[in-house]
Each structure stands twice: as C-alpha cells, then as structure tokens.
Amino acid sequence: MEWKRMVGSRAFYPALLLAIAGILAGVNWPTEHKVLETGTFYILWNEALTSDALVFFLPLASVLAYGDSFVQDIRSSYIRILISRQDRKAYVRDRMRVCMFSGGLIWLLAGICSFLILFLLLFFREGTGAWDPKVLQEAFWRLVRLVLIGSWCSAMAGAFGAFFLSSYMAFGLPFLSYYLLIILHDRYFQGYAAIDPVEWLKLQKDWGDNGIGAYLVILALIILFVVLGKMAMGERLEEI
Numbered sequence: 127m128e129w130k131r132m133v134g135s136r137a138f139y140p141a142l143l144l145a146i147a148g149i150l151a152g153v154n155w156p157t158e159h160k161v162l163e164t165g166t167f168y169i170l171w172n173e174a175l176t177s178d179a180l181v182f183f184l185p186l187a188s189v190l191a192y193g194d195s196f197v198q199d200i201r202s203s204y205i206r207i208l209i210s211r212q213d214r215k216a217y218v219r220d221r222m223r224v225c226m227f228s229g230g231l232i233w234l235l236a237g238i239c240s241f242l243i244l245f246l247l248l249f250f251r252e253g254t255g256a257w258d259p260k261v262l263q264e265a266f267w268r269l270v271r272l273v274l275i276g277s278w279c280s281a282m283a284g285a286f287g288a289f290f291l292s293s294y295m296a297f298g299l300p301f302l303s304y305y306l307l308i309i310l311h312d313r314y315f316q317g318y319a320a321i322d323p324v325e326w327l328k329l330q331k332d333w334g335d336n337g338i339g340a341y342l343v344i345l346a347l348i349i350l351f352v353v354l355g356k357m358a359m360g361e362r363l364e365e366i
Contacts, residue, residue: 128224132192138232141190144183145236150243152177156251164255167248171241172265175272176328184323185304187236188229188276193283194296196221196359205366218359222284222352229280230273237269267337271327274344279304281348285355288362 132138152174156162174180199205199221209217279300287296304323311322319331326340333339 128220132195132224132228132231135192135195138191138228141187141232142235142239144190145187145232146239146243148180148183148187149174149177149236149240151179151183153244156248162248162252164252165257165261166252167244168241168257168265169261170248171244172261172268174240175237175265175268180272181324181327184233184272184275185279185301187232188279189283189297189300191232191280192225192228193280193300194287194293195225196284196362197287197291197293197296200291200362205363209363209366214360214363218356218363221359222281222355225284225355226277226281226348226352229283230277233272233276234269237272268327271329271337271340271344274341274348275323275326278344278348278351281351281355285351285358288355288358291362 153170154173156166199208282300282303283296286299287293307321307323311318311325315321319325320343325331326344329337329340
C-alpha cells in the first residue's frame with residue numbers, strides 16, 4: 127500500500143520531471159547537422175549523469191517525491207487509521223523503507239527516461255558501428271551511484287521530517303546538508319573525498335577496486351539515517 131501511495135502522490139511526478147530535466151540540462155547537445163559518431167547518444171547520457179545541472183537538482187528531486195510523507199500522515203490524522211490496521215513497528219519500518227527508496231526510484235526512472243529520450247532523438251542520426259561496452263558499463267554504475275545518493279537524500283528527508291515534524295525541515299535540511307558537505311570539501315577538506323557527494327558520483331579519486339569505497343560510504347549513510355528516522359518516528363508515535 128505504501129508503494130501505491132508514493133507513486134500516486136501529487137509530488138511524485140513533478141519530482142520525476144525535475145530529475146529528468148536535471149539530466150537533460152546537462153547534455154552537451156550536438157549543434158551541427160551531420161551524421162553523428164556511433165554511440166553519441168549514450169556517450170552524452172553518460173556525461174550528463176555527472177553534470178553540474180544534475181548535481182544541483184539531485185537533492186531537490188530526491189526529497190520531493192515522498193520525503194515529508196510521515197509529517198503529512200501526522201498532520202492529517204491519517205496516521206491513526208494506518209496504525210489501527212498494522213503494528214506500529216511495521217508502520218515505521220514500511221514508512222521509512224519506502225521513504226528511503228523514493229529518492230532512488232525517482233533517479234532510476236529519470237535515468238531510464240532520459241536514456242530513451244536521447245536514443246529517440248540522436249540514435250537515428252548516428253553512423254553505423256559497434257557500441258563501446260566500457261562506456262555503457264561506466265554509465266550503468268554512475269546510475270547506480272546516483273540512485274544510492276538519491277536514496278540517502280530521501281532517507282535524510284524522512285529522518286529530519288520525523289525529528290522536527292516539519293515539511294520545511296524534511297525538504298530543506300537534506301539540501302543544506304548535501305551542499306554543506308560539498309562546500310566543506312572544496313574549501314577546507316580537499317583531501318577527504320569521503321565527505322563530498324559530487325566525488326561519490328564522479329569517482330575522480332582512488333576509491334579502491336571498482337570504487338567500492340564510495341559505495342560503502344553511501345550505504346553507511348543510508349543505514350545511519352534510516353535508523354535515526356525509525357527512532358524519530360517511533361518516538362512520535364508514542365505521543366499519539
């Protein structure tokens with residue numbers, strides 16, 4: 127039921143459109159009317175997955191989809207109906223899980239949609255030739271990291287929203303936290319790539335084999351905010 131509520135929420139599709147726009151805004155569109163090199167559409171898509179436009183839109187689209195869902199349940203008193211139908215622990219578990227996955231789902235769908243858009247617009251202008259599997263593999267793992275970072279942002283939204291019981295905090299604090307980490311890295315801690323969300327996405331530093339270090343950092347942060355979110359939601363439910 128939670129998944130249906132998320133997909134049917136009013137903010138889900140605007141968040142998805144924002145994410146698609148963020149990817150497409152970072153595409154270096156070809157301006158010359160000539161036959162393009164083979165694979166141009168997925169090469170441009172791969173580059174767009176780390177563009178400045180995407181980096182900016184990433185936390186915004188991630189939290190909009192379902193980040194303040196717990197706050198809305200509390201304010202509308204719908205929470206009483208929900209916890210009468212299921213155990214409170216089950217509600218908290220399902221709510222935080224769907225909230226966390228919402229940001230990742232937005233970017234997964236946006237990645238697929240933008241790939242198809244670029245395919246339809248550019249593929250038929252390309253010359254014949256073989257595709258480069260290395261570029262496709264690189265793009266795939268960039269999308270995976272994008273999905274994980276989106277899940278981290280939405281997990282923060284769920285945790286902050288439950289702690290402060292405020293939609294403004296659910297939307298605003300993940301955005302501020304995301305950019306605070308970027309600023310701290312760029313200005314004061316340039317040698318500590320582990321605190322930079324942009325570096326998690328681009329993997330320009332040495333993260334070990336296949337960038338495993340970046341995945342571990344993101345997963346650790348997701349788990350941290352999921353646990354904090356569950357604790358905050360559990361305390362709020364005790365007040366009902």
